[in-house]
Amino acid sequence: MAEPNLEKATQQNTKRQSTNLSGPTGESADFDQTEAQVREEFRERLEIDTLAQRYDPDKLEELLDNIVEMYCCPRQTQYIGKQPQTTKAIRLRLDKLTSQHIEYIFDVMSNTTQPIKNIMAYLRTAILNAPTTMEHYYQAQGNWLTAQNRKK
Secondary structure (H helix, E strand, O other): OOHHHHHHHHHHHOOOOOOOOOOOOHHHHHHHHHHHHHHHHHHHHOOHHHHOOOOOHHHHHHHHHHHHHHHHOOOOEEEEOOEEEEHHHHHHHHOOOOHHHHHHHHHHHHOOOOOOOOHHHHHHHHHHHHHHHHHHHHHHHHHHHHHHHHHO
16 A cells, blocks of 8 residues: 555655754755655545544544654654654554554543543554554453343
8 A cells, every 4th residue: 555655755754863953954855745745645544534524633633743753753763652662663553554543542532531641652652552452442342342231
């Protein structure tokens, strides 16, 4: 699908230095264009515009911002949930995201009852873990509903 383009785009991103404060140069302008390409590819693949009919568009944009920031991070290592993760491993996991994972993230967020101290860390952890936890989450919910129906 779009993964080869995302990987190619991010190879350019790893060369960018994040300390350039002097304004746009040729390299930072290329980075901005590449980041825009990554954003557009995720927007299409995750069907953000379609999901905006059911979910808050601003929250979807925040989610997309976090995905793009993690994917385009120029550092080799990022911390997700206080755990170091290589940017390469993060990109591989993000490449697996689908619109169903986005719906799952919104479901998990809406069912969270505990206070969240660091929402960005929580959200990024949810994004990164969505491809590996979604099926188990819905299986556990189904098991609970089945058990509740047996009690009646």
